[in-house]
Amino acid sequence: MGSDKALLPFGSYKTLTQYQLQRVSPWFQGVHVSCKNRDKFDFDASFIEDAEGFDEFSPLVALYSILKKLQTSVAILSVDTPFVTKEIYEKLYKNLKDLDVIVAKSPFGSHQMCAIYKPSILPLLKKQILDDNHKIRELLKIVKTGYIEFDSDEAFMNLNKIQEYQKARLLV
DSSP states (O other): OOSSGGSSBBBTTHHHHHHHHHHHHGGGOOOOOOEEEEEGGGOOOOOOOOOOOOSSSHHHHHHHHHHHHOOSSSEEETTTTOOOOHHHHHHHHHHHTSSEEEEEEEEEEEEEHHHEEEEEGGHHHHHHTTOOOHHHHHHHHOEEEEEESSSSSGOOOOOOSSSHHHHHHHHH
């Protein structure tokens, strides 16, 4: 997109990150912002920085850092999907059961950053990172993963291009 999506203005908020924090905070006991380094943010929040020893920019490193710090099941949502609903997470949680991971899936495909992950995957997650395999889909093949189908792609709109960001700003 040419700039850090997490810092783009969104709705009445200075950043997309602040918008997401305010929106999802009522849904969960705790909401945290995963980041490589919190210094880029000029607001207060509960930040989880990447674990020491990992310099890669990788969603697996972020996930490892989150699970290692919290040691509990975590609902993950990428900052650039501002329309995912509480009901989606309720349905994911209700179906988590004995799985390690449960992932939302829509007609477009699976949404690994709209999912619930358990700390039981930490050893395999660390091995993936140390093996320099940073593909979440590869991790999901080796842990007990379930997928929950949703009928529409609307809630999973991802802001990867400037046109998508501009369209989303009109919807809030």
